Amino acid sequence: VEASIPEPLREAWKKHSATEFTNKEEFEKDLVRHIETTLARSLYNCDELAAYSGTALAFRDRLIIEWNRTQQRQTFTDQKRVYYLSLEFLMGRTLDNAMLNVGLKDVARDGLSELGFRVEDVINQEHDAALGNGGLGRLAACFLDSLATLNYPAWGYGLRYRYGIFKQEIVNGYQVEIPDYWLDNNPWEFPRHEITVDIQFYGNVKKYQDENGRISHLWEDGEIVQAIAYDVPIPGYGTKTTNNLRLWSSKASSGEFDFQKFNAGDYESAVADQQRAETISAVLYPNDNLERGKELRLKQQYFWCAASLFDIVRRFKKTKRAWGEFPDQIAIQLNDTHPTLAIVELQRILIDIEGLEWDEAWNIVTKTFGYTNHTVLPEALEKWSVPLMQNLLPRHLQIIYEINLFFLQSVEKRFPNDRDILSRVSIIEESHPKMVRMAYLAIIGSHKVNGVAELHSDLLKTTLFKDFVKIYGPDRFTNVTNGITPRRWLHQANPRLSALIAEKLGSYDFLKDLTLLDKIEAFVDDKAFRKEWAVIKRENKLRLARHIKATTGFDVNPNALFDVQVKRIHEYKRQQLNIFGVIHRYLSIKAMSAEEKKKVVPRVSIFGGKAAPGYWMAKTIIHLINKVADVVNKDPEIGDLLKVIFIADYNVSKAEIICPASDISEHISTAGTEGSGTSNMKFVLNGGLIIGTCDGANIEITREIGEQNIFLFGNLAEDVEDLRHRHFYGNFKLDPQLERVFDAIKDNLFGDKADFTALTSSIEEHGDYYLVSDDFNSYITTHEMVDEAFQNQEEWLAKSITSVARMGFFSMDRVTNEYADSIWNVEPLDVTD
Numbered sequence: 001v002e003a004s005i006p007e008p009l010r011e012a013w014k015k016h017s018a019t020e021f022t023n024k025e026e027f028e029k030d031l032v033r034h035i036e037t038t039l040a041r042s043l044y045n046c047d048e049l050a051a052y053s054g055t056a057l058a059f060r061d062r063l064i065i066e067w068n069r070t071q072q073r074q075t076f077t078d079q080k081r082v083y084y085l086s087l088e089f090l091m092g093r094t095l096d097n098a099m100l101n102v103g104l105k106d107v108a109r110d111g112l113s114e115l116g117f118r119v120e121d122v123i124n125q126e127h128d129a130a131l132g133n134g135g136l137g138r139l140a141a142c143f144l145d146s147l148a149t150l151n152y153p154a155w156g157y158g159l160r161y162r163y164g165i166f167k168q169e170i171v172n173g174y175q176v177e178i179p180d181y182w183l184d185n186n187p188w189e190f191p192r193h194e195i196t197v198d199i200q201f202y203g204n205v206k207k208y209q210d211e212n213g214r215i216s217h218l219w220e221d222g223e224i225v226q227a228i229a230y231d232v233p234i235p236g237y238g239t240k241t242t243n244n245l246r247l248w249s250s251k252a253s254s255g256e257f258d259f260q261k262f263n264a265g266d267y268e269s270a271v272a273d274q275q276r277a278e279t280i281s282a283v284l285y286p287n288d289n290l291e292r293g294k295e296l297r298l299k300q301q302y303f304w305c306a307a308s309l310f311d312i313v314r315r316f317k318k319t320k321r322a323w324g325e326f327p328d329q330i331a332i333q334l335n336d337t338h339p340t341l342a343i344v345e346l347q348r349i350l351i352d353i354e355g356l357e358w359d360e361a362w363n364i365v366t367k368t369f370g371y372t373n374h375t376v377l378p379e380a381l382e383k384w385s386v387p388l389m390q391n392l393l394p395r396h397l398q399i400i401y402e403i404n405l406f407f408l409q410s411v412e413k414r415f416p417n418d419r420d421i422l423s424r425v426s427i428i429e430e431s432h433p434k435m436v437r438m439a440y441l442a443i444i445g446s447h448k449v450n451g452v453a454e455l456h457s458d459l460l461k462t463t464l465f466k467d468f469v470k471i472y473g474p475d476r477f478t479n480v481t482n483g484i485t486p487r488r489w490l491h492q493a494n495p496r497l498s499a500l501i502a503e504k505l506g507s508y509d510f511l512k513d514l515t516l517l518d519k520i521e522a523f524v525d526d527k528a529f530r531k532e533w534a535v536i537k538r539e540n541k542l543r544l545a546r547h548i549k550a551t552t553g554f555d556v557n558p559n560a561l562f563d564v565q566v567k568r569i570h571e572y573k574r575q576q577l578n579i580f581g582v583i584h585r586y587l588s589i590k591a592m593s594a595e596e597k598k599k600v601v602p603r604v605s606i607f608g609g610k611a612a613p614g615y616w617m618a619k620t621i622i623h624l625i626n627k628v629a630d631v632v633n634k635d636p637e638i639g640d641l642l643k644v645i646f647i648a649d650y651n652v653s654k655a656e657i658i659c660p661a662s663d664i665s666e667h668i669s670t671a672g673t674e675g676s677g678t679s680n681m682k683f684v685l686n687g688g689l690i691i692g693t694c695d696g697a698n699i700e701i702t703r704e705i706g707e708q709n710i711f712l713f714g715n716l717a718e719d720v721e722d723l724r725h726r727h728f729y730g731n732f733k734l735d736p737q738l739e740r741v742f743d744a745i746k747d748n749l750f751g752d753k754a755d756f757t758a759l760t761s762s763i764e765e766h767g768d769y770y771l772v773s774d775d776f777n778s779y780i781t782t783h784e785m786v787d788e789a790f791q792n793q794e795e796w797l798a799k800s801i802t803s804v805a806r807m808g809f810f811s812m813d814r815v816t817n818e819y820a821d822s823i824w825n826v827e828p829l830d831v832t833d
């Protein structure tokens with residue numbers, strides 16, 4: 001509904017248009033006004049939380065003014081836009097980022113200080129927005145930051161979960177999950193109650209002949225759920241562009257269905273319907289790299305895809321352009337296969353509702369979509385059962401069958417002598433029940449498919465999607481190695497390092513062009529610079545040590561080597577390898593003479609990460625880490641030489657404290673299993689070294705920073721299959737050092753050995769799928785090299801500085817420009833007048 005102020009009255013309006021604070025006085029005025037009016041508090045009644053809310057509201061005003069301008073400008077210019085569809089956006093906190101991106105953190109600091117508050121304390125009041133599991137969700141958040149910073153006209157589309165990823169507590173060494181209700185007074189979202197879409201589920205399909213004699217399909221009956229839009233402004237760094245993240249929330253439709261029930265006196269059932277509808281956007285599925293095929297998950301996916309597509313199509317139709325121009329105006333990126341139904345939904349809209357012919361519609365669809373694959377793990381590849389889809393989305397299933405038919409016909413024509421290829425590439429897996437292979441559907445419905453690091457993209461082409469390379473040729477498949485936003489992961493998380501770099505380079509321009517970092521390599525021998533660098537690392541370690549003390553009660557020595565592994569707990573990421581290595585170190589120290597102990601480099605082994613609630617093995621790993629910590633940390637023979645810390649509830653805001661404080665971090669997945677990894681980049685960018693396998697982006701990090709600056713170990717991806725095969729045929733021999741570790745566990749050194757049988761036997765008896773034993777010796781030896789290197793602090797420092805200098809490639813801005821050029825074909829739009 002358009003309702004604009006008539007032209008002659010606009011002058012009066014413009015006189016009173018909202019303005020933005022630009023200095024301390026104006027900020028304080030906005031702050032106090034919000035606290036006194038919006039929050040109904042007073043100077044007698046203003047705690048840090050109120051100060052946070054007031055500050056957030058003052059900054060929100062600024063963001064929304066720029067948001068309005070950006071949206072008007074983008075609509076007026078009407079050039080091609082990008083829509084990033086992701087079920088996860090792991091945003092973390094917003095206030096600090098907003099202050100830094102609009103360049104007014106100092107103003108806020110001074111203003112708050114005049115009113116009796118410290119900006120850091122105020123920032124710490126904010127609850128993380130944790131609508132994601134791990135790397136995939138955080139990548140989406142980094143994308144939004146870069147898209148806005150680079151002035152791309154781009155929107156994110158996601159779900160507004162009432163509960164984000166659960167909060168983790170550790171009770172008696174076990175993970176306990178606490179629901180994350182995060183929406184109470186969240187100042188960063190704008191409910192758009194007027195922007196709603198009705199979404200249909202279930203029902204059945206009727207064929208009929210339309211007035212032109214054409215066979216058409218009518219999807220009728222079933223139930224309707226309403227999608228309501230919530231908008232979150234996304235400010236770029238050092239630009240006026242403020243893009244939009246639109247999150248959908250579900251509600252019962254206020255259609256006549258309910259009223260009939262209600263009027264019939266069936267109040268309870270009407271309310272129950274309401275509840276059921278709201279369940280769709282209630283909770284984020286807490287699995288990382290795992291899909292479990294639950295109906296509610298499929299409902300979430302369709303609900304979000306259908307609402308987003310309706311919104312995108314509605315916006316396109318307003319421009320009155322011809323349908324053929326759709327792909328010139330719109331690029332849609334699918335973050336993994338979760339939004340694959342969007343492909344089917346757009347085809348449905350075009351043929352069933354807009355009346356296009358199949359071929360014309362399909363041509364538009366495939367030109368519009370791009371698909372990013374993030375994993376080769378089989379358990380993470382989405383498949384939906386045909387009966388489930390038949391019931392929930394009958395018309396979509398028909399369209400999928402049709403897509404498959406045309407696809408298989410074309411394959412058959414091109415490879416008439418290869419009968420097997422048809423069943424291999426069919427979207428439908430002929431199992432019981434039949435399954436829809438979402439990755440295949442995503443490939444067939446897109447014009448570009450990309451992996452997230454070179455090795456990963458190569459593996460896609462040579463294994464998982466090999467047949468599709470044969471069918472479509474290699475050009476449909478490409479690589480875009482992941483990156484991270486330097487705004488959050490350097491400037492915000494490590495302000496002192498950022499300031500030191502800016503001082504040397506003469507400006508903060510490197511935050512917009514991270515390749516400029518290479519200029520700091522010239523200072524690698526500069527004494528004063530090196531000293532400052534070391535002091536900053538130490539300060540960051542002290543900050544983490546304070547956090548550890550406050551949350552676990554343990555004191556850790558800031559001079560010790562901080563060795564960090566923080567990421568989701570997963571067998572393929574091999575936290576078990578790490579903790580077995582820690583046990584090995586513990587046993588070695590215990591066996592030392594007093595003289596020998598003097599040579600030991602003190603270590604703090606820090607772990608953090610959540611296990612999916614149903615992932616029993618991952619929970620066992622957490623339990624073992626905590627049991628080892630209990631024993632080691634209290635052992636008087638060990639003292640400061642080794643400490644084991646599990647940081648509970650690892651999340652984005654904790655990562656901001658942890659990443660700048662590491663000396664070394666662990667990225668030790670079984671070769672060939674980690675798509676990319678992005679925390680590896682965060683640690684190196686903050687001056688930490690890494691120990692890792694030749695996997696994911698570790699390989700490109702090595703290429704950029706030089707192999708003398710990284711500790712690589714372990715078997716290569718090309719050897720994994722062979723090793724597994726050998727294990728399977730009985731050629732498995734437990735590594736002798738690992739055997740010592742297992743003996744200690746079996747001697748009940750860390751509590752009841754029975755608690756850990758699953759873990760040890762998966763290696764000893766069940767084939768060691770993740771090659772923990774095969775890599776153990778190499779891992780231990782490499783850690784000895786780490787100790788040795790750490791003793792030469794001057795060398796270590798040089799490695800640290802050189803590595804940071806060479807990390808420019810891993811900026812999310814490079815990533816975003818690569819997608820824009822090679823997948824989306826979109827141009828930036830400067831919104832400044």
Ligand code: NTF
Nearest residue numbers: 135136289374375452674675676677
């Ligand atoms: C993850 N994939 C990969 O496991 C990470 O290596 C990668 O860095 C991120 O994606 C971002 O690309 C997934 O979470 C999923 F869903 F694909 F399993």
